[in-house]
Amino acid sequence: MLKARDELLLKKLIELYLKEGKPVGSRTLSKLPDVGVSPATVRNVMADLEGLGFIRAPHTSAGRIPTSKGLRLYVDRFLICQPLSAELTHQLASKIAESGDAQAVMDTASRLLSELTGMVSVVLMPDRRQERLSHVEFIRISDRRVLVVLVFNEQEAENRFIELDADISSDQLQRMASFFNTELVGLTLHEARERLLQKMSGLRAQLNGGMLRIVQGAEDALEAHEQGASPLKVKGEKNLLQYDELADIQQLKQLFNSFEEHQAILSLLDKSIAAKGLQVFIGRETGLELYEPCSVITHPFDMGDELVGVLGVLGPRRMPYERIIPMVDVTAKIVDSVLKKHVPIPIE
Amino acid sequence: MLKARDELLLKKLIELYLKEGKPVGSRTLSKLPDVGVSPATVRNVMADLEGLGFIRAPHTSAGRIPTSKGLRLYVDRFLICQPLSAELTHQLASKIAESGDAQAVMDTASRLLSELTGMVSVVLMPDRRQERLSHVEFIRISDRRVLVVLVFNEQEAENRFIELDADISSDQLQRMASFFNTELVGLTLHEARERLLQKMSGLRAQLNGGMLRIVQGAEDALEAHEQGASPLKVKGEKNLLQYDELADIQQLKQLFNSFEEHQAILSLLDKSIAAKGLQVFIGRETGLELYEPCSVITHPFDMGDELVGVLGVLGPRRMPYERIIPMVDVTAKIVDSVLKKHVPIPIE
DNA sequence: AATTAGCACTCGAATAATGAGAGTGCCAAT
DNA sequence: ATTGGCACTCTCATTATTCGAGTGCTAATT
Numbered sequence: 001m002l003k004a005r006d007e008l009l010l011k012k013l014i015e016l017y018l019k020e021g022k023p024v025g026s027r028t029l030s031k032l033p034d035v036g037v038s039p040a041t042v043r044n045v046m047a048d049l050e051g052l053g054f055i056r057a058p059h060t061s062a063g064r065i066p067t068s069k070g071l072r073l074y075v076d077r078f079l080i081c082q083p084l085s086a087e088l089t090h091q092l093a094s095k096i097a098e099s100g101d102a103q104a105v106m107d108t109a110s111r112l113l114s115e116l117t118g119m120v121s122v123v124l125m126p127d128r129r130q131e132r133l134s135h136v137e138f139i140r141i142s143d144r145r146v147l148v149v150l151v152f153n154e155q156e157a158e159n160r161f162i163e164l165d166a167d168i169s170s171d172q173l174q175r176m177a178s179f180f181n182t183e184l185v186g187l188t189l190h191e192a193r194e195r196l197l198q199k200m201s202g203l204r205a206q207l208n209g210g211m212l213r214i215v216q217g218a219e220d221a222l223e224a225h226e227q228g229a230s231p232l233k234v235k236g237e238k239n240l241l242q243y244d245e246l247a248d249i250q251q252l253k254q255l256f257n258s259f260e261e262h263q264a265i266l267s268l269l270d271k272s273i274a275a276k277g278l279q280v281f282i283g284r285e286t287g288l289e290l291y292e293p294c295s296v297i298t299h300p301f302d303m304g305d306e307l308v309g310v311l312g313v314l315g316p317r318r319m320p321y322e323r324i325i326p327m328v329d330v331t332a333k334i335v336d337s338v339l340k341k342h343v344p345i346p347i348e
Numbered sequence: 349m350l351k352a353r354d355e356l357l358l359k360k361l362i363e364l365y366l367k368e369g370k371p372v373g374s375r376t377l378s379k380l381p382d383v384g385v386s387p388a389t390v391r392n393v394m395a396d397l398e399g400l401g402f403i404r405a406p407h408t409s410a411g412r413i414p415t416s417k418g419l420r421l422y423v424d425r426f427l428i429c430q431p432l433s434a435e436l437t438h439q440l441a442s443k444i445a446e447s448g449d450a451q452a453v454m455d456t457a458s459r460l461l462s463e464l465t466g467m468v469s470v471v472l473m474p475d476r477r478q479e480r481l482s483h484v485e486f487i488r489i490s491d492r493r494v495l496v497v498l499v500f501n502e503q504e505a506e507n508r509f510i511e512l513d514a515d516i517s518s519d520q521l522q523r524m525a526s527f528f529n530t531e532l533v534g535l536t537l538h539e540a541r542e543r544l545l546q547k548m549s550g551l552r553a554q555l556n557g558g559m560l561r562i563v564q565g566a567e568d569a570l571e572a573h574e575q576g577a578s579p580l581k582v583k584g585e586k587n588l589l590q591y592d593e594l595a596d597i598q599q600l601k602q603l604f605n606s607f608e609e610h611q612a613i614l615s616l617l618d619k620s621i622a623a624k625g626l627q628v629f630i631g632r633e634t635g636l637e638l639y640e641p642c643s644v645i646t647h648p649f650d651m652g653d654e655l656v657g658v659l660g661v662l663g664p665r666r667m668p669y670e671r672i673i674p675m676v677d678v679t680a681k682i683v684d685s686v687l688k689k690h691v692p693i694p695i696e
Numbered sequence: 697a698a699t700t701a702g703c704a705c706t707c708g709a710a711t712a713a714t715g716a717g718a719g720t721g722c723c724a725a726t
Numbered sequence: 727a728t729t730g731g732c733a734c735t736c737t738c739a740t741t742a743t744t745c746g747a748g749t750g751c752t753a754a755t756t
Contacts, residue, residue, distance in 0.1 A: 023719090025718070025719055025720085026719070026720080027718090027719075037728075037729090038728070038729050038730080039719090039729090039730095040721095040722095040728075040729050040730070040731095041727085041728060041729070043719090043720065043721075043722095044721095044727095044728085046720095047720090047721080057719090057720080058737095059735085059736055059737065060719080060720065060721095060734085060735045060736045060737090061717085061718055061719045061720060061734090061735055061736045061737070062718080062719070062720095062736080062737080063718085063719070063720095100507075100508060100509070100572065101507065101508075101509060134489065135487060135489060135495075137485070137487050137497075139483060139485050139497065139499070141482065141483060141499060141502050142502065145502060147483075147497070147499060147505055149485075149487065149495070149497055149505075149507075151487070151489060151495060154489050154490065154493065155509060157495055157497075157507040157509075159449065159497075159505040159507065160448060160449075161448070161449060161503060161505075224448065237585070237586065238585065238601070238604035238605070238607075238608065241597055241600055241601040241604060242601065247597050249589060249595050249597070252589055253586070253589040253590065256586035256589060257586070259586075260586065371748090373747070373748055373749085374748070374749080375747090375748075385699075385700090386699070386700050386701080387700090387701095387748090388699070388700050388701070388702095388750095389698085389699060389700070391748090391749070391750075392698095392699085392750095394749095395749090395750080405748090405749080406708095407706085407707055407708065408705085408706045408707045408708090408748080408749065408750095409705090409706055409707045409708070409746085409747055409748045409749060410707085410708080410747080410748070410749090411747085411748070411749095
């Protein structure tokens with residue numbers, strides 16, 4: 001077990017390392033105000049800490065830097081995050097709340113997160129396929145042009161213009177809409193498409209060309225919505241360029257690629273979705289070789305009705321956890337509450 | 349004036365440089381099939397070409413590389429672009445056409461462009477403030493929740509949910525909508541807001557809270573649309589990481605920053621908007637110190653009604669112009685034609 | 697008059713040699 | 727248990743050295 005002095009030294013060492021980014025030597029540590037021991041003593045302690053795997057020396061004659069294990073201990077035991085200033089919290093909350101629909105909320109949150117933290121922000125959005133259709137509307141733009149509006153969970157709308165082969169009357173559109181609204185509302189995307197297929201197979205013969213196109217258009221819209229924007233948003237990649245630890249073009253290229261491929265991050269965020277609160281993944285803990293020099297901080301959120309997502313940041317392993325953690329925490333909580341504001345009424 | 353042989357050598361030199369990226373020496377050039385002269389002769393010619401400013405030697409004992417002036421001559425006189433394969437053209441066209449509304453079209457075009465060329469793609473979107481409102485619809489989501497749908501130019505729709513303080517009936521909504529549709533359709537965003545303000549000042553007293561909120565919501569939606577997504581899209585930044593010429597973290601950081609700031613690129617694209625066809629900016633021609641090691645290829649497009657935009661790519665000055673130019677050309681033409689398909693009927 | 701071979705020269709990139717500085721580990725003294 | 731002292735190690739920056747590629751110039755050749 002670590003003695004009080006050992007812990008103190010480890011803590012100081014890590015704090016210094018996080019601040020300066022350079023290996024910390026025994027002399028430097030010994031001169032710190034709260035440390036009343038000589039460099040030699042510090043060296044002895046450091047040798048012990050190294051033996052336990054909390055710190056390591058990059059080479060014989062550099063100071064020590066914390067290992068992932070050391071950082072883990074630091075985050076779990078030593079770190080005391082002061083809460084975000086009320087002012088900043090409030091600013092964040094209002095910017096996020098005012099941004100519009102669910103997509104826009106996550107967009108804004110993501111942008112703010114990457115700007116504020118100086119890290120790469122990631123948002124895993126709730127699975128659209130589980131969203132329930134709450135309204136369908138057809139808007140007649142011109143004789144042969146119709147705008148399909150699908151509303152999901154009462155807080156997200158998807159548009160799709162469709163072109164008709166024949167003129168259609170407002171009346172016909174009205175009837176189509178009310179048919180859709182009685183038959184499909186409350187269903188998930190998948191269910192809605194199934195139902196549509198089912199109902200249509202009999203009716204299709206009776207429908208004229210315009211009607212068919214409308215149905216087709218609605219199906220397209222459903223499909224577009226389903227496959228639409230990938231469920232993962234990554235923003236602020238360029239922030240990575242500023243960190244010396246990652247200042248290697250090859251590595252940067254690989255990291256940037258991993259952001260586009262999505263798989264890597266997705267598997268990481270999936271882990272986080274289960275955990276009910278904030279999580280910190282340090283280096284290897286991310287489960288990816290590539291992210292070894294990085295840390296990831298995540299926090300899940302949900303928009304009610306079991307639609308759950310995750311947001312977080314990715315940055316160099318040496319990041320100001322003290323500052324970043326509260327930001328992720330607060331942002332997730334804001335998004336969570338904003339998205340829950342209008343819990344859809346469960347139908348059927 | 350350049351003699352035939354001089355031109356040939358310059359052309360060969362540039363082609364080799366574009367392919368290999370290394371300075372080209374007299375020996376290498378002399379051994380080329382179509383060049384029947386000795387290295388010494390080549391050296392004499394090269395000395396002349398250097399005197400004229402077409403090529404330069406990075407240092408005494410390297411070969412020569414083309415200057416911007418040289419590349420300019422190459423692009424203007426020597427370059428023969430073979431048209432894009434019909435197959436690829438067709439693929440591009442269908443992917444772009446099927447992507448949805450105007451925003452989505454430009455989005456897809458931008459993505460494809462960056463993927464296909466391996467460069468950074470940029471799209472300056474037509475000024476939203478000039479778009480004309482073609483339809484307004486209010487969709488009642490629940491007693492106190494309404495979705496405002498604004499349709500612009502018959503091909504773009506903007507959604508906005510609004511929250512009411514008091515219940516509202518479908519009937520009331522209907523009346524509001526028809527009021528909007530008679531008073532505001534055909535106006536630009538700015539005009540619509542003016543008109544709204546005007547008309548409302550008198551009426552406001554007669555409206556109940558719900559109505560007022562709707563008007564407010566519509567105003568918000570107009571404003572959101574106006575300020576909405578910045579008019580500039582930049583995609584595929586990460587592509588820059590692969591080029592040796594730009595393999596300097598500081599420079600990359602600056603470039604990435606310039607992509608976020610938008611001003612730099614905007615002023616460049618503004619130049620291109622005037623030109624009626626494809627344009628190539630080489631190095632300094634971009635007008636930006638920062639883009640000195642880069643080239644930019646642009647092509648304007650318009651969606652009718654004087655709504656004009658520009659798309660293009662930015663990459664290292666040493667890029668396969670032969671391959672890239674046709675891609676930008678074709679993509680711009682596809683976007684142009686897709687966006688023009690539904691030319692809005694000019695109103696009033 | 698144009699082309700070419702020959703040769704001295706320059707410069708950059710790679711490799712090796714050198715020295716200074718930081719920090720350690722360990723031993724003996726406190 | 728702690729500390730001062732000291733030899734030792736390793737990195738980083740600086741300086742030399744070498745090698746090769748490619749040039750520019752001159753004189754010879756066609």
